[in-house]
Amino acid sequence: MRRSLVIPLVWLASSAIACGGGEPRPVQSAIAGPRHPAPEAMPATPSAPAGESVVTVDADSPMKTPSGATYTAPMGWTVTTRGGVVILEDTNREVSVTLLECKESEAGAAIAAAWKQVKPDFARKVKRMTAPPGRRGWDETVDVHYETTTEEARDVFASARRKRDTWYVALFDGTKEGWGRRWPGAKIAFFSFKADGVEEESFQGKTAHALDEGRLRELASFIEEGRKAANVPGIAVAILQGGKVVFERGFGVRELGKKAPVTPDTLFRLASTTKPLTSLMLAVLVDEGKFGWDTPVTQVFPAFAVGDAELTRRMTMQNLLCGCTGIPYDNLGTDFEHAGVTAEDALARLKDLAPTTGFEEAYQYSNALLAAAGYAAAHALYPSRPLGPAYYEAMRAKVFGPLGMKATTFDVAAVKRAEHASAHDRAPSYDMVATPFPATGWTGPLDPSWGVWSNVRDLSRYLAMEMDRGKTPEGKRVVSEVNLLKRREPQARSGDMTRYGLAFALETYRGVQVLGHPGGAWAYTSDLFFLPEHDVAAVMLSNVDSPNPFGGVFRRKLFELLFDGRDEAREDLVYAAKSQEEDFRREMSKVDLEPDRAWLERLAGSYEHPWFGKVSLRVEENRGVLDVGEWKSSVGRKTEEDGTVKLVLTSPPWIGWPEFVPKVVDGKTTLHMRAWQRSVVFEPVKRQ
Known part of the structure; x- marks a missing residue:
C-alpha cells in the first residue's frame, strides 16, 4: 500500500538557532561531500544589516553555532546569523529549520519557547506528538507535527533533543514540494548536529563476532x-x-x-x-x-x-x-x-x-x-x-x-x-x-x-x-x-x-x-x-x-x-x-467509510489525465467505487481539520494514497491529486 507521504522530522532541512551571538565558524570533519571538498566558510555578505551575517556555502561545510555545537551546512544552502539565531535555508528558500538551545524542564515547554522566540504569533494546532527512544547520543527526543491546510501545502514540524539539562529544539517549515527535493540536505544538517557531550555508539575498530x-x-x-x-x-x-x-x-x-x-x-x-x-x-x-x-x-x-x-x-x-x-x-x-x-x-x-x-x-x-x-x-x-x-x-x-x-x-x-x-x-x-x-x-x-x-x-x-x-x-x-x-x-x-x-x-x-x-x-x-x-x-x-x-x-x-x-x-x-x-488510526478516524449517496452521485462520472489515464467513479449498492481499469477500490469521504473534503480509497492496498480533492468551478467537477512533486488534475471525460 502507498501511504500518504509524511516526511519524518529527522529527514527535514535545517536552520540552527543557538542562544548567544557570534558567527558560524568552520571546524574540521572527517565527513565530506561525495565530490566537493569542504571549503572555509564564506565571508558575511557585505550588504547584510548590522549584527547579521550571511554565508552561502558551495560545498557541504562543517560549521559551529555560537554556543559551540557543530553541524554540516549542506552545499548551496545559506546560513544566516542574526542576533544569536542561525538559520539554514535551501537554494530556493523553500524550506528552513531553526535550532534553539534552552533550559526548559520538559520538551513541550522548550518547543513552545523556541516558537515564541522565532515566530511570536505561531499558533498552529498540534497534529501529533511522539517520543521516540533517545538515540545517537541524545538522552531524550520529542517530535511534533503541526496541522497545516490543504491549500497552503506545507509541512511544519518541531523536534526537541535533550542532552543533560539542555534541550536543542529544531523548528522546520517549508512547502511540501520543497521538502520533496530538499530532505537530503535537511538530513545532513539535522543528523550532523552535535552538542557538547553527545557521543554516538560506535563499532569502529571492532571485529565482528562469529555468528555461532x-x-x-x-x-x-x-x-x-x-x-x-x-x-x-x-x-x-x-x-x-x-x-x-x-x-x-x-x-x-x-x-x-x-x-x-x-x-x-x-x-x-x-x-x-x-x-x-x-x-x-x-x-x-x-x-x-x-x-x-x-x-x-x-x-x-x-x-x-x-x-x-x-x-x-x-x-x-x-x-x-x-x-x-x-x-x-x-x-x-x-x-x-x-x-x-x-x-x-x-x-x-x-x-x-x-x-x-x-x-x-x-x-x-x-x-x-x-x-x-x-x-x-x-x-x-x-x-x-x-x-x-x-x-x-x-x-x-x-x-x-x-x-x-x-x-x-x-x-x-x-x-x-x-x-x-x-x-x-x-x-x-x-x-x-x-x-x-x-x-x-x-x-x-x-x-x-x-x-x-x-x-x-x-x-x-x-x-x-x-x-x-x-x-x-x-x-x-x-x-x-x-x-x-x-x-x-x-x-x-x-x-x-x-x-x-x-x-x-x-x-x-x-x-x-x-x-x-x-x-x-x-x-x-x-x-x-x-x-x-x-x-x-x-x-x-x-x-x-x-x-x-x-x-x-x-x-x-x-x-x-x-x-x-x-x-x-x-x-x-x-x-x-x-x-x-x-x-493509521488517526487518519482513518477522519474517514467516513459509508459516505452519503448524494455526495457520491454528485461526483460520479469518468475523469482522465494524460499520464494517469482514465478513472471512473460510480455508485454500486450504496457504495462508491473508483475503477481505474487495472484495479478498483471502494471509496470514503475524508474531512481534514481545515474542513477540506477528500475522496479517498478504502480497499487494501490503496488505503492512504491516492487522495483526491474534488473541486467544482463553473459547474465542472475536477479531481485534484498530489503525486510527489507533481499536482495532478483529472478532468471530466468529454461526452462524444
Missing part, C-alpha cells in the same frame, strides 16, 4: 517475536559470513489463513532491491564494451530525452543511476494506468519531466531514470528487440544465469505457479489482510527499478558475488572487479552518514560501512546489505508493505549480535509498531 549457534538462536527468536509483534505474516532471512551461508530460514506463513509456511525458496517481490541487480547488468555490459559509464545516454538510446535539452545532452549512462541529475521522483503515471503501457511508452513520458534541482546539486531518488538505464543498456545489447523483452533477456543472460539465480524472475505468471508469498496490507480496521495477486502489477513499465521476484536462496548467491568482488561461490567471474566496485562509488549525498552510488545505498552505520539497497512497494518489503570490512551479508524479505516496523530493527539486531551493541532493537520495534498504528 547461540547468537543465531537469539536472532531467530527475535525475528519470530518481532514478526508477531509487527503483525508480519511471513519473513525469509539469509545471512552469510566468511563467504558461507550460516543462516537461511523462513518464518510465518505465505498467506494469512493458510498453513503453507515461508521457506528459503519462497518468492517475494523485491521492489527497489531490484536496482543493484540492474546496475550489475550495466557493469557487465561495460566490461563487454557495449558502452562506457560516461557514454551519453543518447548515443546508446537515441530516443532518450528529459524535459530539459541541455540535461538530455549531458546525461551519461552513469547519471541514470546516481540520483544526482535534478530529475524528481515520479512514476510517470504507471501507478494507475499500466496495462498496455510499454517500456517505450514510459520512457517517452520522460520528455515532460523537468529537473527541479540543479545537476549534482541535491540527491533525488528516481525510479524512472533507473528504469531508463536498464532499458537503454538492454537496447545496446539487443537493438532490434522491444525494450521490455530486451531487458528481461539481458538480466537472464548477464545476471541471473551466470549467478545461478534459478528462481529469480520478472514473469508474474511464473511466480503465481511457483512457491510465493502473497501480498498483505492493512484494512480500514487495521487488521492485516491478503490482497489480490498481483497487487503490484503496475510496476511493469518500470520493472528495472523494482519489478523482480526472488528468494533468499538466490539472493545469497548474489551477496556472495558482491563480497568476493565479482566471483560466484564456485569461483567463476561474472563481472570485473573494477566495474563491480564502480557501482559503490558515492555519487550523491543523501544524508549525514549516507550516500548513493550507482543504484547502491552506501552508509556508515555506527562507524561500520554498510552497502546494499532496501526495497518497499505495495505489500512487500525487503532489505539486502553487506559489511565488506567484516565479510558479513544479509537479506530479509517480507510480505507486508512499507512502512514495515520490522525492516530496520532486523538490521539493528544483527549489529547488536555482531558487535555487542546496546539492546535497542526491541524498544525500537515497540515504538515503531505503536507509532505506525496510531498514525
